[in-house]
Amino acid sequence: MDEKRCCVTLSVQPSRGLVDEKFVILVQNSFPSSLLTLYAHHQCEDGYSWHAFAHYTSDATGAVNGVGSYPRCQTHSHVTRNADSFSCFFAFHFTVSEDCSTGGTYSGVEAMGLLWSLKPVPGSKPGLRMRKKNVQAPMVVTISVYSGHLTEGFEDQVPLAGVEVERWYMAPGVRRIPVTEDGLTATLFLPSGPGPFPGLLDLWGGGGQLVEYRAALLASHGIASMAIDYLTCKYTMETGKIVEQDYFEMAYKFLQKHPKVLGSRIAMLGLSLGTSVILKMAVHSQIVKLSCAVCVSGSHVQPMDGFLKEMVDYLGENCGNARFTEDNEVVWRDVLLPIPTDLSLKVDVGKLQCPLMLIVGEDDQNWCAYESAMDMKGMMERAGNNHLLTLLSYPNAGHLIEPPYMPHARVSHFRDVLSQQKMMVLWGGQTLEHSRAQEDAWRKLLVFLRKNLYSGAKSGSLSLSNL
Numbered sequence: 001m002d003e004k005r006c007c008v009t010l011s012v013q014p015s016r017g018l019v020d021e022k023f024v025i026l027v028q029n030s031f032p033s034s035l036l037t038l039y040a041h042h043q044c045e046d047g048y049s050w051h052a053f054a055h056y057t058s059d060a061t062g063a064v065n066g067v068g069s070y071p072r073c074q075t076h077s078h079v080t081r082n083a084d085s086f087s088c089f090f091a092f093h094f095t096v097s098e099d100c101s102t103g104g105t106y107s108g109v110e111a112m113g114l115l116w117s118l119k120p121v122p123g124s125k126p127g128l129r130m131r132k133k134n135v136q137a138p139m140v141v142t143i144s145v146y147s148g149h150l151t152e153g154f155e156d157q158v159p160l161a162g163v164e165v166e167r168w169y170m171a172p173g174v175r176r177i178p179v180t181e182d183g184l185t186a187t188l189f190l191p192s193g194p195g196p197f198p199g200l201l202d203l204w205g206g207g208g209q210l211v212e213y214r215a216a217l218l219a220s221h222g223i224a225s226m227a228i229d230y231l232t233c234k235y236t237m238e239t240g241k242i243v244e245q246d247y248f249e250m251a252y253k254f255l256q257k258h259p260k261v262l263g264s265r266i267a268m269l270g271l272s273l274g275t276s277v278i279l280k281m282a283v284h285s286q287i288v289k290l291s292c293a294v295c296v297s298g299s300h301v302q303p304m305d306g307f308l309k310e311m312v313d314y315l316g317e318n319c320g321n322a323r324f325t326e327d328n329e330v331v332w333r334d335v336l337l338p339i340p341t342d343l344s345l346k347v348d349v350g351k352l353q354c355p356l357m358l359i360v361g362e363d364d365q366n367w368c369a370y371e372s373a374m375d376m377k378g379m380m381e382r383a384g385n386n387h388l389l390t391l392l393s394y395p396n397a398g399h400l401i402e403p404p405y406m407p408h409a410r411v412s413h414f415r416d417v418l419s420q421q422k423m424m425v426l427w428g429g430q431t432l433e434h435s436r437a438q439e440d441a442w443r444k445l446l447v448f449l450r451k452n453l454y455s456g457a458k459s460g461s462l463s464l465s466n467l
Contacts, residue, residue: 010145010161018220019139019167020404020442022111027058027145030160034058037104037146039154040114045133048125050118050407054101054110055149103149106432114143115167115405116435122152127413127424130406135216136176138166167405169213171220176212179226182250185233187212188226189219190260197224198265198291198453199255201248205272208232208417214269217403221446223453224261226251230277230308231417242309248277249287265453269294269445272367272399276302276311279347282354292355292452294445297364297399299372300347301336314345329411329426331365339368339375349376350383357390357448359441361397365428369399390448394437398429404439 013024030036039053099109106113120128132139144162146154170176173192179185187210191197200223202215208231215225228251230243256263268290270278275298281288302311321334340346349356358376360369373391380386394401400409414425429437 008145008160010143010163012143012163012165015163016138016166017168018171018217019169019406020217021167023165025114025143027056027161030058032058034147035149036160037148037150038101038114039144039146039150039159040118040141041144041154042118042139042141044130048128049121050130051121051154052105052114052117052119053150053154054104054106054113054117056099056101059099104151112405112435112439115141116407116438117431118407127411129400129409129412131211132169132213135169135212138168141165141167169216169220174216174219176216179254180234182254183235183247184251184254185210185229185235186226186251186254187215188224188255188258189216190224191219191222195224195260196262197222197260198267198449199223199258199261199263200225200267200269200449200453201251201255202227203230203268203270203274203277205270205274206231206416207414214403218269218449223267223449224255224258226255242312245281245285245307248281249285252281252288262453265291265455267292267294267449267453269296270298271296271401272298273311275299277308279349280307282356283347283349283351290354291455292357292448294357294359294448296359296401296441297361297367297369299336299368300349300376301339301345301368301372302347304344304347325426327411327424329424331426333365333368333428336368337371339371346375348379350379350385352380352385352388355388355390355448355452357392357445359392359401359445360394361399361401361429361434361437362393362395363397363428363430364399365426366399390444392441392444394433394441396430396433397437398434399427400429401434401438401441404442405435406438408434410434 008030009028011026017023027036036056036058037053038056040051042050101107101113105117105119142162142164144159146157146159171192175190177188177190179188200218202225204211210227210229212227215227218225230247233243235243252266255261255266268278275295278293278295279300282290282293303314315335318335323331325331358373360373362370364370370393373393377389377391380389398410408429408431409427410429411424411426413422415422
C-alpha cells in the first residue's frame with residue numbers, strides 16, 4: 001500500500017484570517033514515521049510566484065501534529081467569532097509546538113515558517129520583494145503535503161493533499177475611503193463599528209507611492225488609519241514640487257475633524273524617511289499634537305532649516321558616503337554617519353512631549369537606525385524625558401521591519417522616486433532573526449498604541465478573529 005492510498009489529510013485553521021494571525025497545520029492519516037514535505041505556493045499580484053517548503057517525519061500515529069498549533073504553552077490569540085468584526089483578547093504565553101522541520105526553507109519549530117520563509121521560485125528575476133497592493137483582496141496561499149523530502153520539482157509531483165488559505169489585511173467591516181480633500185493623496189481605513197476611534201497617520205519611505213496594507217491592518221485592530229502618499233502625491237506630480245509641512249498638518253486636521261475619529265487621540269507611524277517627517281512634526285509643529293509616535297528604521301538626522309526638500313537635499317549632499325558590495329548592491333547606512341553633535345542638523349528629541357517608540361534592526365544596511373536610536377536615547381536621558389521612550393532593538397534584523405510573517409527581503413530592486421534611478425539595495429537582516437523581530441515588534445507596537453491612544457478606554461474592537 002502506498003502513501004496515497006492512506007488517504008492523507010491536511011487541514012489549516014483558520015483557513016481565512018488576518019495576515020498577523022497564526023494558523024494551525026495538521027497532517028493526518030499517513031504511514032507512521034513517513035517522510036513528508038509541506039509546501040506553500042503564492043502567486044503575487046505582479047504575476048511572480050513564491051514558495052516555501054519544509055521537511056517533516058510523521059509520528060507513530062501517522063500525524064504531523066502541532067505545526068503552527070497552540071498546545072499547552074503558546075503565544076496566541078484567544079479567538080471568538082463575530083459576524084461584523086474581528087474580536088479576540090490576547091494571552092501571552094511561551095510558544096511550544098510538537099514537530100520541527102528538519103530542512104527546507106526553514107528548520108526547527110516554526111509555527112509560521114511557511115509564510116515568512118517564502119522565496120521567489122527558482123528562475124525568477126533577482127531582487128523581488130513581496131508587497132500587497134490590493135488590500136481588498138486576500139493573499140491566497142496554497143499549502144500542500146507531498147510524500148518524501150522534496151527540494152524541487154513540486155510542479156511535476158502530485159500532492160497527497162492540499163488546501164487554499166486566505167490571509168487578509170482588512171477585517172470584515174473595515175471601510176476603505178480614498179481621500180483627496182485639501183489636496184491630499186491618501187486612503188483612510190475605518191474600523192468596523194460605530195466609533196469614534198483613535199486615529200493614526202501612516203507614512204512610508206523614499207520609494208513613494210500610496211502604500212495601504214499596514215494602515216488596513218491597523219484598522220483591523222480598531223485604529224482609524226490613514227496611509228499618506230507624500231513623495232508621489234497628486235500635488236507633486238502636477239507641480240514638480242515637494243510638499244511642505246502644511247501637507248502633513250492638513251492630513252492631521254482631516255483626521256482630527258473626522259466624525260469617526262477621536263480628535264484628541266492621534267498617532268503617527270513611519271518607516272525610514274517617514275520617521276524623519278514624524279520626528280520633525282512631533283517636536284516643531286504648532287498644529288500637530290500627537291498622543292504618541294512610532295518610528296521604524298529611521299533617523300532624527302536632518303537640517304532644521306527647512307522641511308522635506310531640505311531633508312532630501314541633505315541626503316543627496318552626503319550620498320558620497322554610500323558604498324557598494326561585490327554584487328553591486330548599494331549600502332546607504334553610512335550616508336548620515338557619524339551622527340552630528342550640532343543641533344542644527346538633527347531633531348532635538350529632548351523637547352519631545354509625547355511617548356515615542358523606536359524600532360530598529362541592528363543589521364540595517366540601508367539607514368543608520370541603530371546609531372540614531374542610541375543618540376536619541378542619550379539626548380532624551382540628558383533632557384529628562386527618557387520616560388517617554390520605548391526602544392526595541394533587534395540583532396540581525398534589517399531595515400524592512402514590517403507586519404509579521406511577511407517574507408524577509410535582504411536585497412531588492414528599488415527606484416528612488418526623486419532621481420528615478422533604479423538600483424539593487426541591500427536592506428540587511430538574517431531571515432530567521434528578522435522574522436522573529438517582525439512578530440515581536442508588531443505585538444509590542446499594538447500594545448503601545450492601545451496604551452497611548454485609548455488611555456484606559458475599553459478596546460474590545462482592537463483585535464482579530466476568523467473571517
